[in-house]
Amino acid sequence: ISLCGLSHGTMGGGELPGLLVNEIGGRHGILHSHLAFLKKHFYLITMKDFLESKEHMSKKVQAIYLWWHKPVIDRELLQSLPNLKVIANSGVGMDHLDLKLIASFGVKMANAPHAVSTSTADTGMALLLASARRLVEGCHIAISSGTEHCEADFLGVEVTGATLGIIGMGRIGYKIALRAKAFEMKILYHNRTRRKEQEEQAVGATYCEKIDNLLQQADFVMVVVSLTPQTRKLIGKREMELMKPTATLINISRGAVIDQEALVTALQTGTIRAAALDVTYPEPLPRLDHTLLKLKNIIITPHLGIKTDKATYMITEEAVENILAALNGVPMPSEVLPS
Numbered sequence: 020i021s022l023c024g025l026s027h028g029t030m031g032g033g034e035l036p037g038l039l040v041n042e043i044g045g046r047h048g049i050l051h052s053h054l055a056f057l058k059k060h061f062y063l064i065t066m067k068d069f070l071e072s073k074e075h076m077s078k079k080v081q082a083i084y085l086w087w088h089k090p091v092i093d094r095e096l097l098q099s100l101p102n103l104k105v106i107a108n109s110g111v112g113m114d115h116l117d118l119k120l121i122a123s124f125g126v127k128m129a130n131a132p133h134a135v136s137t138s139t140a141d142t143g144m145a146l147l148l149a150s151a152r153r154l155v156e157g158c159h160i161a162i163s164s165g166t167e168h169c170e171a172d173f174l175g176v177e178v179t180g181a182t183l184g185i186i187g188m189g190r191i192g193y194k195i196a197l198r199a200k201a202f203e204m205k206i207l208y209h210n211r212t213r214r215k216e217q218e219e220q221a222v223g224a225t226y227c228e229k230i231d232n233l234l235q236q237a238d239f240v241m242v243v244v245s246l247t248p249q250t251r252k253l254i255g256k257r258e259m260e261l262m263k264p265t266a267t268l269i270n271i272s273r274g275a276v277i278d279q280e281a282l283v284t285a286l287q288t289g290t291i292r293a294a295a296l297d298v299t300y301p302e303p304l305p306r307l308d309h310t311l312l313k314l315k316n317i318i319i320t321p322h323l324g325i326k327t328d329k330a331t332y333m334i335t336e337e338a339v340e341n342i343l344a345a346l347n348g349v350p351m352p353s354e355v356l357p358s
């Protein structure tokens with residue numbers, strides 16, 4: 020990325036702007052490997068520092084960098100930060116934020132759409148391939164019974180030549196299509212707006228104006244839309260019943276885009292063949308023995324779509340670029356406005 024010549028220096032004054040982060044390390048903390056880069060531009064304040072010395076710290080905070088949706092941004096926090104100018108999110112989905120509330124405090128927001136697209140597309144393809152070839156089941160068999168050939172009828176489904184239906188053809192969806200093309204898949208897609216003809220041709224994708232047509236034809240349905248009031252439970256009982264009984268549903272967007280109860284039933288009754296989910300609703304699932312975790316024809320991963328060393332570093336770079344732009348009063352490359 021280019022930081023467009025921006026730095027804290029261009030803001031005048033020698034002091035680095037205060038950047039509030041949840042914690043350093045840990046489940047919801049920024050990575051140790053990003054510290055040196057962040058410290059070049061900001062004075063880092065963790066939530067612990069902030070809460071221990073609220074009066075002193077609150078004036079220093081000019082930006083917040085959210086890592087895995089933390090810290091939680093609520094009215095109380097916003098009211099306690101008089102100099103807050105910008106919040107940068109370490110990912111593309113902003114459904115965990117009340118954008119209107121944040122904007123009402125005059126605070127700008129940014130996401131990281133560029134940094135996440137390749138790693139998330141790779142996760143989608145990894146889930147597709149793993150589910151098609153029953154890799155997780157195979158791994159469990161190898162661990163519990165040894166690596167001798169498994170039963171003759173332990174069969175997966177072929178990916179080459181199969182039809183992939185992509186729901187949501189934004190940056191990530193398009194990168195999935197590029198990958199699927201290399202697997203010689205037939206590609207259908209549905210999107211609010213149709214892609215340009217050259218873009219469709221470049222990946223060999225056919226537009227389906229109606230989701231139903233895509234659902235009826237696809238062997239693999241990959242959900243890549245962001246979570247909005249319009250996409251909540253977009254794929255429910257009716258949609259699963261339209262799918263082929265041999266089809267696989269893959270979700271790398273947000274859990275709530277799929278009606279999870281309907282999915283459990285569809286998997287138990289053979290309405291669809293299998294599912295592969297990187298996201299669930301809620302996250303984490305409340306109980307270890309949740310029905311979804313017990314089904315044989317499902318793969319679930321713990322929302323690891325973006326989690327590569329390169330992508331996470333690029334996300335931090337994209338966040339810094341946006342924060343510095345906001346603090347310098349120049350256009351932010353990935354500003355998100357409340358709709």
Ligand SMILES: O=C(O)[C@H](O)CO
Nearest residue numbers: 110111112135324325
């Ligand atoms: O939204 C994203 O980019 C990922 O799901 C991480 O939250």
